[in-house]
Amino acid sequence: MKAKTMNRMRRPLRIAGAMALALGVAGVLPAHAEEDGRRVIDKKCASCHLENGKLTRIPEIRKTPEGWDMTVVRMGVWHKVELTPDERRAVVKYLADRQGLAPSESAPFRFLTERRPNMQDAPPDEELAQMCGRCHSYGRVALQRRDENEWRKLMHTHLGQFPSAEYSALGRDRNWWEIARDKLPAKLAGLYPKNTDAWRDWSRAKHRPAAGRWVVAGERPGWGRYTGTMTAKAKGKDRYEVSYELRFGAGNTVRGQGDAVIYTGYEWRGSAQIGNEDTRSIFALSEDGSRIGGRWFLKGADEIGASFEAVRADKATKNALVSVNPQMLRAGETVELTLAGAGLDAKIDLGPGVEVVEWLDKSAEELKVRVKVASDAPQGVRKLSVGGRESERTLAVYRQIDSVRVEPAFGVARVGGGTNPPMTAQFDAVAFLDGADGKPGTDDDIRLGSVPATWSTEPFNERAKHDEDLKFAGHMEPHGQFLPSFAGPNPARRGLNNVGNLAVVATVADGGRSLNAKGQLVVTVQRWNPTPLR
Known part of the structure; x- marks a missing residue:
């Protein structure tokens, strides 16, 4: 049943596919x-x-x-x-x-x-x-x-x-x-x-072409953070042939090929086969053409995707950092840290209390080090510098996680069937430190980053419990993706559709402690007109 659900989930919608005809298949642009x-x-x-x-x-x-x-x-x-x-x-x-x-x-x-x-x-x-x-x-x-x-x-x-x-x-x-x-x-x-x-x-401005090699990074909820490279080869005015190599972790490298078109001098619209997934990308080039940012997602299931950031890897780029992994360092531990970017110098400053004890690898696009975090290192998020240049990338130091939140706090999934597949919902568990007020769940909390979690669902309220929403609405996968049931009146449910109102529960282990967080998921009816701008 799960396999059938996933296959139908990824079947492209007719209307969405029609919109991709103009914007997503760059290779056939005249x-x-x-x-x-x-x-x-x-x-x-x-x-x-x-x-x-x-x-x-x-x-x-x-x-x-x-x-x-x-x-x-x-x-x-x-x-x-x-x-x-x-x-x-x-x-x-x-x-x-x-x-x-x-x-x-x-x-x-x-x-x-x-x-x-x-x-x-x-x-x-x-x-x-x-x-x-x-x-x-x-x-x-x-x-x-x-x-x-x-x-x-x-x-x-x-x-x-x-x-x-x-x-x-x-x-x-x-x-x-x-x-x-x-x-x-x-x-x-x-x-x-x-x-x-x-x-x-x-x-009136002259816009820089996107051709060249790019160092990329991002995060796919449920999968984790990735780094890698993208190479764009010009095929004509504003048209590119693109290749990707994305590394989600040791032994998990995904490669892909595709095409892209640049509209308005900066609006990237692309399509690519990445691994075994058919994807679409919507990015924006920075005004000086040195960076790209945006999102890529599955064709026919655009709720499943990943953030994307890239920096141009050419001789003019110096100490442009695009990723730090891991983003969270626990005080008192020694861990391996990887910095990805372009034109990187082997000179880094990670802030007070974080000391480089061993260099593991050095290149212009990746620096790998072993760092020791002092037990009294200041908690919180700090910027770091490479080659004397301060980066917008941040690194968090903590002693213990104070609280966890489910993101999104309110999610929507849709039942489906036939030519209109289910719309899934992907959740992430995010760790926080309490802010200056010492209270969790307030505006001054300090975001640390995504953390692994064990996922479950339960009825959101008494009405959902009475209607047995948990039984009929769908099920949660181990990586935080909720797969809804199929549409149509369900005779086993007194004629109701398989909609529901659920609480999504993330359980996070932090040393010997266990932290829980809840979000809300509404499983609702199908969307029949998924326009590009809704």
């Missing part, structure tokens, strides 16, 4: 996408968008690659605009490059483009949360730019295409249409204007 994109727009879009010899509407909007892809798909659904896969990719590339978002504009909502699970976006006020965020994420609004007139036209589009919007919850208790028509356009134009200095500067 070689002359720039010219082709404009040609397709002139041929298939201008019939509706051309006035007095000039394009209308299209040039007045800026969006992410996903935003433009959703627009192109919507034109096909609403207005029967027929594009081949190559034409669709070319149009998205053309528009994202010329009418995208600057890095600083997309940064606050990158968790949405990177499809990070169990994240909640934060609208700037309650009015925008209720007017916009009750039907889709608010980030979908914030990841586009328009002037006041275009925002107003968007309000008209909403009412025309979704006339029930003003009669749904949080619409009937106010003059919804008057607010949308008369108040929100100016408000949104002030928050997300079409013309900004950030976009003007970015669109």
Whole structure:
């Protein structure tokens, strides 16, 4: 039963697969996408968008690659605009490059483009949360730019295409249409204007290609931290052939090959076969092109993935640290420590109370040392330096773990079946020190990092116990991944679906002590429209 669940979990969704057609399969992007994109727009879009010899509407909007892809798909659904896969990719590339978002504009909502699970976006006020965020994420609004007139036209589009919007919850208790028509356009134009200095500067700048060797690091919940390398080889303008070598631990090296496309000068969208897994990657290059950050995840199961950070490994890079492993050192112990990065000098400072007692390996991309942590070493998180350069990477020293938290504290999984597989939920156990107030679970707690845990589930409340949610909703794997049951009325459950409300329990061993933490997991119904920007 478990094997069948996992196989179905990884089967790509039809809609998600369709979206990947434009953004995830870089290898088939037309070689002359720039010219082709404009040609397709002139041929298939201008019939509706051309006035007095000039394009209308299209040039007045800026969006992410996903935003433009959703627009192109919507034109096909609403207005029967027929594009081949190559034409669709070319149009998205053309528009994202010329009418995208600057890095600083997309940064606050990158968790949405990177499809990070169990994240909640934060609208700037309650009015925008209720007017916009009750039907889709608010980030979908914030990841586009328009002037006041275009925002107003968007309000008209909403009412025309979704006339029930003003009669749904949080619409009937106010003059919804008057607010949308008369108040929100100016408000949104002030928050997300079409013309900004950030976009003007970015669109004029010369962007550094992604080709070359990169030292990478990240963490995959349930698997742990990894380091490795990525090599990107140019295949044409903004197109790359990519190879990966990721090391999750001794004897656990995973290799892969894939492709990537860069949109807007920094928006990396890639696909790769890493080990035996079909993956998608959504990264962002730093403004100077020296670093990459983001997330990769499984195709058809984007809730399962890993953080990703990379630093360019070329002669110009000096003492750029990307990973320290382990991140936690217990006072009084002697352990092996590995630092990964580019252009590393064999000169490190790990802060007071941590002494290098033996060098195990030295190279420009990896330093391995044996360190001794003094029994009286100061507790807490400290920055370290390599070659005299202070790094943003941190190292934690502790005597004992004060508390553990389950992350996410509130998770969502979805039952599935048929063409719509279950959506799993991955949990992690994270260790903390008490902060200055000496109390666990407060804002000043000091995060140490992820720790191994034994996982279990139990009913979240009396109702869940009465309904036997634990029996029907699914099961927890040893590495913290919850696999939900299949959808549909269950005759053994008095006709109920296999939904549930569970507590996720992590038990962590710390020396001779045992610490427990709980999170909440809601197992709910299927999602039938998994758009790239939800």
